[in-house]
Amino acid sequence: MPRSQSRLTWIRYTITIVVCLGVGAVLVWPAFEMLWLAGTDEDFVSRQNRLDQVQWIQTILIAGFLYTWFFFFGATVGSFLNVVIWRMPRGETVVSRPSRCPFCSTQLKWNDNVPVLGWIMLGGRCRTCRLPISPRYPIIEAVVGLIFLLLLQFEVLSGGGNLPGVEAVSLSHARAMLELQFPLLSIYVFHCYLFSLMVCWAMIAWDRSRMPLTLCVLAYGVGFLGPMIWPDLCPVRFADMSLGSVVDAVRLEVFVSVLCGALAGAVWGVLLRACVSRPTSDDASRRLGIPIMMVAVGMYCGWQATFAVAALSMLLSVLIWPLLQRLGRTDFAGGVELSILASSFVFVLSWRFWDQLLGLTDLPQAAVLGATAVLLGLVLRKLTWRPTVDLARFQRAADSTGTDSPELQVLASTGTIPENSQ
Numbered sequence: 515m516p517r518s519q520s521r522l523t524w525i526r527y528t529i530t531i532v533v534c535l536g537v538g539a540v541l542v543w544p545a546f547e548m549l550w551l552a553g554t555d556e557d558f559v560s561r562q563n564r565l566d567q568v569q570w571i572q573t574i575l576i577a578g579f580l581y582t583w584f585f586f587f588g589a590t591v592g593s594f595l596n597v598v599i600w601r602m603p604r605g606e607t608v609v610s611r612p613s614r615c616p617f618c619s620t621q622l623k624w625n626d627n628v629p630v631l632g633w634i635m636l637g638g639r640c641r642t643c644r645l646p647i648s649p650r651y652p653i654i655e656a657v658v659g660l661i662f663l664l665l666l667q668f669e670v671l672s673g674g675g676n677l678p679g680v681e682a683v684s685l686s687h688a689r690a691m692l693e694l695q696f697p698l699l700s701i702y703v704f705h706c707y708l709f710s711l712m713v714c715w716a717m718i719a720w721d722r723s724r725m726p727l728t729l730c731v732l733a734y735g736v737g738f739l740g741p742m743i744w745p746d747l748c749p750v751r752f753a754d755m756s757l758g759s760v761v762d763a764v765r766l767e768v769f770v771s772v773l774c775g776a777l778a779g780a781v782w783g784v785l786l787r788a789c790v791s792r793p794t795s796d797d798a799s800r801r802l803g804i805p806i807m808m809v810a811v812g813m814y815c816g817w818q819a820t821f822a823v824a825a826l827s828m829l830l831s832v833l834i835w836p837l838l839q840r841l842g843r844t845d846f847a848g849g850v851e852l853s854i855l856a857s858s859f860v861f862v863l864s865w866r867f868w869d870q871l872l873g874l875t876d877l878p879q880a881a882v883l884g885a886t887a888v889l890l891g892l893v894l895r896k897l898t899w900r901p902t903v904d905l906a907r908f909q910r911a912a913d914s915t916g917t918d919s920p921e922l923q924v925l926a927s928t929g930t931i932p933e934n935s936q
Contacts, residue, residue: 779812
């Protein structure tokens with residue numbers, strides 16, 4: 515047996531054993547705990563110590579189950595996003611057609627579609643044609659799973675510890691599973707939806723593909739209607755406005771906040787797009803992912819977020835440009851979009867810190883972040899600038915005047931195959 519095949523077999527056995535042990539521990543442990551405590555004849559202190567140890571082990575098992583479930587739920591969403599990223603720019607359906615191998619078009623089995631693990635179990639190759647499957651698919655699945663997992667920890671289990679204006683009350687893992695904290699869960703789902711779409715936009719820009727209009731409609735529609743229906747989805751408002759005499763003042767304030775956030779995001783998107791070199795002729799995205807993502811950031815997080823995300827994304831873009839050059843990227847397609855994705859995620863995880871830094875109406879701090887973003891954008895433009903070559907200058911004069919010889923016109927005609935005249 516080849517060494518790679520043997521290593522793959524051991525990986526499969528290890529994954530199977532770990533999954534079986536985890537599921538068995540979660541299902542069998544309560545019964546084992548009850549029998550163990552019922553059969554012991556100890557004093558109260560020893561019994562209490564043993565009970566504390568059992569509860570500690572049970573807490574670890576519940577936490578492991580909770581984290582594993584949410585990670586694989588996010589990875590499953592990431593698996594669907596892989597389909598969206600590949601098919602939607604090409605105008606293909608993402609619902610009715612099952613997943614297939616991109617080389618031999620063989621329909622994948624259900625166990626081959628298991629997020630992350632399916633690629634590992636296959637050894638990164640198609641089961642039928644044995645051609646390599648790009649590792650990008652499990653990477654996107656793992657990244658989306660980590661996004662869902664980190665948002666769970668920072669927004670739900672911490673009791674909204676990262677959210678401004680929310681009184682944080684830490685939740686235990688068992689309480690998070692048994693009690694539905696609707697305000698926190700709604701914000702969690704709202705942000706998971708945002709970052710799922712941002713992953714799609716960033717990877718479509720990385721592929722230099724066309725930006726689908728459907729994704730924009732879905733993102734902006736939910737970003738507008740969601741806070742209007744549930745105002746708690748917008749914890750940071752435009753400013754401290756006194757609208758007590760207005761009917762439904764809360765939703766009016768949310769409407770102004772979402773609208774101003776979208777406008778601020780559009781302005782920053784245009785500015786950041788101008789900081790990158792012009793797209794190449796094969797780049798169908800035309801750098802439109804930058805303003806699209808910034809508008810989404812403004813709608814979902816407020817106008818204050820656009821200043822912080824713009825500064826962080828420009829700093830990250832300057833830092834990753836040498837790395838992209840080493841990877842063989844000749845232009846910065848998708849680089850700014852990935853930076854906006856990472857910067858906005860860091861912003862949401864530390865939202866309370868940025869809100870204390872910027873405040874609701876404190877414009878001097880926002881002006882400092884804006885100036886920093888502009889300066890870093892100028893640096894990025896200098897780094898990514900490349901001269902444009904006018905190929906028309908190197909064409910022959912006959913091509914521009916249209917005085918080609920009859921022989922050349924015959925060879926250039928469609929479907930003409932020159933034959934040997936000897």
